[in-house]
Amino acid sequence: MPLKTRECSLKNLEQIEKTLKDLYSKYLPCLDGHTADYIPELAKADINQFAIAIVTVDGEIFKIGDSNKNFTLQSVSKPFVYGLALETHGRELMLTKVGVEPTGDAFNSIIELEKQSHRPYNPMINSGAIAVSSLINGENLTNRLQHILNLFENYVGHSVSVDENVFLSEKKTAHRNRAIANLLKHFDIIEGDIEESLDLYFKQCSILVNTVDLALIAATLANGGVQPVTGVKVLESDSARDILSLMFTCGMYDSAGEWAYSVGLPAKSGVSGGLLAVVPGKMGIAVYSPLIDDRGHSVRAMKVFKDLARVYDLSVFSSGVRDGVNK
Numbered sequence: 493m494p495l496k497t498r499e500c501s502l503k504n505l506e507q508i509e510k511t512l513k514d515l516y517s518k519y520l521p522c523l524d525g526h527t528a529d530y531i532p533e534l535a536k537a538d539i540n541q542f543a544i545a546i547v548t549v550d551g552e553i554f555k556i557g558d559s560n561k562n563f564t565l566q567s568v569s570k571p572f573v574y575g576l577a578l579e580t581h582g583r584e585l586m587l588t589k590v591g592v593e594p595t596g597d598a599f600n601s602i603i604e605l606e607k608q609s610h611r612p613y614n615p616m617i618n619s620g621a622i623a624v625s626s627l628i629n630g631e632n633l634t635n636r637l638q639h640i641l642n643l644f645e646n647y648v649g650h651s652v653s654v655d656e657n658v659f660l661s662e663k664k665t666a667h668r669n670r671a672i673a674n675l676l677k678h679f680d681i682i683e684g685d686i687e688e689s690l691d692l693y694f695k696q697c698s699i700l701v702n703t704v705d706l707a708l709i710a711a712t713l714a715n716g717g718v719q720p721v722t723g724v725k726v727l728e729s730d731s732a733r734d735i736l737s738l739m740f741t742c743g744m745y746d747s748a749g750e751w752a753y754s755v756g757l758p759a760k761s762g763v764s765g766g767l768l769a770v771v772p773g774k775m776g777i778a779v780y781s782p783l784i785d786d787r788g789h790s791v792r793a794m795k796v797f798k799d800l801a802r803v804y805d806l807s808v809f810s811s812g813v814r815d816g817v818n819k
């Protein structure tokens with residue numbers, strides 16, 4: 493279904509548009525960070541690309557910059573594929589395969605899997621996400637991928653496809669993820685074929701979206717699982733809530749504490765440069781810019797979110813009372 497940008501009815505419409513314009517021009521010159529060159533195809537990204545989008549639970553869309561430019565989901569896919577597995581298998585089974593504890597380690601860490609738990613700590617790090625992909629049902633890879641594509645089509649309201657070049661590029665160079673998958677198989681977390689689970693994981697990471705799509709995905713969670721423009725029920729409200737809890741505690745990996753302190757919203761980043769955050773009951777926000785920091789988060793996006801959270805007092809812990817702005 494084609495997206496429609498509805499007439500804006502927010503009282504502070506002009507203020508939001510001005511804020512987006514200001515943030516865009518403030519951070520456009522910022523060229524800090526680097527592209528995710530461990531996946532060679534991602535190193536080709538245009539570092540000037542920059543976009544911000546907001547979708548409210550009423551379906552109102554605000555956008556600025558290169559908001560139509562497609563990029564791959566990468567780790568932004570993780571919470572949503574987890575939601576699909578959760579709705580298929582239920583909490584009890586999911587907990588036998590993947591925990592719900594933050595690690596404070598990098599997204600691609602292997603150490604905690606080997607040393608202690610023998611079960612991934614959470615579904616936001618690669619070990620957990622690969623385990624989750626292995627739980628997506630279907631007779632073969634094509635079938636299993638179709639379930640994931642259908643899911644994201646419901647979230648964004650139009651058809652989506654896989655960037656085969658990014659997929660192949662990651663598949664060829666994913667030595668660390670392959671090591672993780674082998675350990676998962678050794679510990680009986682992955683039951684099926686290792687290569688098929690990895691392929692499915694690389695494919696879900698290579699699904700193409702733009703910044704408005706990301707904001708729509710975030711807004712669907714903000715809206716209790718109902719896509720705010722199409723009205724399609726994408727997932728149960730309980731699942732949306734569970735995903736948000738995991739995004740809050742684990743979505744930003746080893747930056748989760750700093751993020752909670754400075755932004756205070758459930759969020760998920762991806763190494764291609766997308767970052768989405770959810771203001772429950774209100775809106776989804778997304779930023780895209782391919783220059784990332786050493787923890788895999790878009791540098792411009794981090795800056796935009798910190799400013800936005802401050803201007804609009806977005807933290808989920810906000811009382812709504814503002815009698816002073818801390819320095």
Ligand code: GLN
Pocket residue numbers: 565566567568599600618662669694697761762763764788
């Ligand atoms: N596909 C990427 C990987 O597994 C996703 C990582 C990310 O976005 N943080 O390394």
